Amino acid sequence: MDHSQNPQVLRAPRVRPGDRVRIVAPASPPSREEVARGVELLTSWGLRVELGEHVFDQWGYMAGRDEDRVFDLNAAFRDPGVRAVIAARGGKGAYRIVDDLDTDALRRDPKPVVGFSDITHLHLAVWSRCRLAGLHGPFAKSRDTYTGPASAESLRRALMTTDPVTLHRDASEATADVAVDGTATGILMGGNLSAIRTEAGAGLPSLRGAILFLEHQRGTGLGEVDRALTQLTRSGALDGLRGVALGQFLGFDRDADDPTLGGWGIRDVLHDRLAALGVPVLGGLPAGHGSHPPTIPLGTPATLDTAGGTLTVQPAVV
Known part of the structure; x- marks a missing residue:
């Protein structure tokens, strides 16, 4: 489909202080330390942070079995109180579960999916099936030399403001x-x-x-x-x-x-x-x-x- 002829884009409401957001692991397993830093960062913005049930699972090089990783994603998509879904890391495995995403739930209740690298598979699937805009963004961490304050602020603005x-x-x-x-x-x-x-x-x-x-x-x-x-x-x-x-x-x-x-x-x-x-x-x-x-x-x-x-x-x- 030529997007110039069909410019309609589905956008989620911006995230506000007090909103619930959920960290999930659709690809490779994150460390507990990384996730703890992410929780700290998001909480500092006034958000209420939840973890997917299987965030710390491991199955080979993936964060749990396929059915468990997609369960966490779909649970977040279907929960009306969750206002953003944030990947804990990339790596390998998101490509194995894209066919089972509940994109109908996202169409009914839009919320941004945040991540990059292997999470590109999710962004492509979500856009293809429901035209929902997402965020190619870093995995949320605080006090991290890789991410850094400027990177964290970029993520905050993209989630919580409507600035280009x-x-x-x-x-x-x-x-x-x-x-x-x-x-x-x-x-x-x-x-x-x-x-x-x-x-x-x-x-x-x-x-x-x-x-x-x-x-x-x-x-x-x-x-x-x-x-x-x-x-x-x-x-x-x-x-x-x-x-x-x-x-x-x-x-x-x-x-x-x-x-x-x-x-x-x-x-x-x-x-x-x-x-x-x-x-x-x-x-x-x-x-x-x-x-x-x-x-x-x-x-x-x-x-x-x-x-x-x-x-x-x-x-x-x-």
Whole structure:
């Protein structure tokens, strides 16, 4: 579906002091210390924090069995007193439970889902089935060197205010030199590249008329990024895009010293694959798996401006 022709977006009410929010673990298991810091942070904002029944379960590399992780999600979706659902961490496993999400409950009673990395699978599923805006945001923690005060404040504003979010190009990011000049407007969608690739042909919603946000953390190298972008292009998933916003692609620094790569680095792969789309591309956005990540609305109108080096996104809450 072309989002430019169907701009309707479902937004949840903003979270207010005194509201209940619930921390769940849809993917890998968090540590008790991490969750305790999250509870402390959210409580400091005047929120009443609850934990899903299976947050501290572990089954292999996942936070409990599939049926238990999706139980916690759906219990939060169905509880009218819960006003936001916050993932405790990413990792692995959210892709196993997306088919069993009660998105009808979210359509009846909208509430934002917060998370990133493997939680991209949930964001894509929720948007695909009920057009509910979500938040690509860090896992809530207080006194954390990775998150930090600025990151925590970004999450608070995205949950509890209706201010738009503007990201500025950072010349120090590995993707900063990837650019195709122009401006674009459209619904911002996306998140982690590996998750988006995994959903292609299964749960990936149409990206026609959208701006696609991408971030990635190095796995098997440049070839992994090349394969993912090529698969998305060949499958037609990128047809009709309005623009691409590139966040952090981390861990590729050592590629410059690898003689088998012919002098290519991550910026070369990204430019080679994305320039062919013929849409504006803005690199260098400081969002992804790096330190102090901002919170970014997903599923709302956005404007990408390569000349100004900005991505401005409308709020996910009202």
